[in-house]
Amino acid sequence: MSEMPHDPMRDLVEEYALGQLDDVQRAVFETRLADDAALRRELAETLNTLGELALSAPVALPATLKNRVMAGVANSPPAQSSNVIAFASPARRSRATLYLGAALAASLMLVARLAFDLRAAQDEAANARRLSVSTARVTAQLDSLIAQLTDPGTETVTLAATGEAKPIIKAYINRARRSVTLSATQLETLPAGRAYQLWFIVGAKAVPSVTFTSDSSGHALVREIAMPAGAVAATAITEEPAGGSLAPTTKVIFVGKLATE
Template identity: 25%
Template sequence: MNVTEYIASGILESYVMGAVSDQERREVECLSSIYPDIRRELDQLSEVLESYALLHSVEPPASVKTKLLDQLDFGRPVQETIVRPMPVDTTSSPTFRVTWIVAASMGLLLLLFSFFLLSQLRTNQKTMASIRTDNSKMQTEVRQLRDQKTQTDQALAVLRQPGTRTLELRGNEKAPQGNMLVFWNSQTHQVAVQVQSLPPLPADKQYQLWSMVGGKPVDAGVFDSSTAPDMVQRLNRSVNRADAFAVTVEKRGGSPTPTLSTLLALAPVNA
C-alpha cells in the first residue's frame, strides 16, 4: 500500500470532519492502527481542527438570548385562563418558527465553516507536500555538492604530489576549440584531467582518456565535459607508463578499445 498517496487522497480530512461512511471510517481506523504515518497525520489533523475551532469560536450576542426569552414568554405574569381543548398547529407557532430558523441558520453556518476548514486543511497539506519536495531536492543538491567537493579534494591531492606533470591537449579538426589539461604522476601512477573547453555530449556518451604505450592504447578512465573550467576530475585508473595521451568519445562507462573515428586530441608526454 502507498501510504503517501492514501494520506494525500483527502480521506483523513473527511474522517476528522465526520464526513465519511461507516465503511470508510472503519477503514481509516484500521489503517491508522497499522501504519504509524497515517496515525501521525490523523492526530495532526485532529489537533489542527481543534485549535482552529477554539481560535475562531464566537459567542452569540446577548441580544439573541433576550429575543428567545421574549418569544418563549418567560418572565411574564401568569394569568388564570380557562383552558379549552382545541387542535394546535405547531407549524404556525411563532416559537417553533423562530427556533427552526435559528437552528437552520446555525446548521448552515456550521456547514460553511466545515467546508472552509476542510479547504484550509487541504491547502496546508499541499503546502507541506511542496515543502517536503523542496527539502528532498535540496538534500539531493547537497549530496551532489559534497560528492563534487570530495572528488575535487582528491584531484587536488594529485596536483600537490611531487613529480606530477601537466600536459596540454588541444582538439583537432573535430574539436578545434577543444582544450584540456592532463595531470599525471609517474611515481604514484595517478591521473586527473581539467576540461577547459570541450563540446558537450549526449547523456549516453563520455570522454575517455587513453595512455599510449609503445603505440598501443591503454584505458586511463572516463570523464565528463565540465561546465566549470577550474574543476579537476580525478580518474579511476592507474597509469604506469605513457608515451602520449589521447582523448576519444565513447559510450558512457567507457570502451575497452578506442573508437579512432572519434579521436579529438593527442599529445606526446615528452614533447
C-alpha cells in the first residue's frame, strides 16, 4: 500500500491560524482552503485549540464592565458589509512588509490569476469530460508555485530600492533546493532591448542570473531561478541589455540581503 504524498499545505495550518503567513502565502492557502474540506476541518480544530488556550485564564470581571460593554454594543450597529476580523489576523508586520502589502497585491493577482485560470480550465474540462492541455499546464504552474512558496525551507527576502524607485520586489529563497522565485510589482517598463537582470552576490562577486521584464501592468513573476554554488550573501537587480550581462553595467536598483548561510 503506497503512502499518501506529503501535502505542504498541511504544514501551513498552524502558521495561518496564528496569522503568520505573508500575503502571498495566505492567498495561496486560502485559495486551497476554499476547495478542501479536510483542510478547513483541520483549520477549525486548530482555531478551536487556540481559542481554548486564549480563554484558559479567566479573571474576575469588574462590576462596571458589563455596563460599558452593553453601552458599546448599543453604539455599534451590526455590519452590513465588510469590516470583519478574519480568524487569522496577520502577525506584526515590519514597515517593509506593510509597504509590501500593497506591492504584493500584484503577486496575489498573479496567483489569483493562475487559480482563476485553473478553475476556469477545470470547469471547461468538466464540461468536456476531459482535462485540456491548458488545464494541465496551469495546474502544474500552480502546484509548482504552491510547493515553492509553502516549503518550510523557503525564506523571504524583500529587495529594497536603492533610490526613489517605487517597485517592490520579493524573493522566495529555498536554499535546500537552491531555488528562488521572484515576485515584483510596479516595475517601470523598460525601453526595447533592455531588461532587468538578477544578480547573486557570492563573496565579493556578482554572479549573473536571469533577465526579465514586466508585463504591461508592471508585474513580473520569475519562478524557480537556480542559485549559484557558494554562500549567497545578497541578491541585486540592475538594468541591462535584454540578453543580459556578465557583470553589472548599471548601478544596482534593488538589493536584498540574505541571512547568513
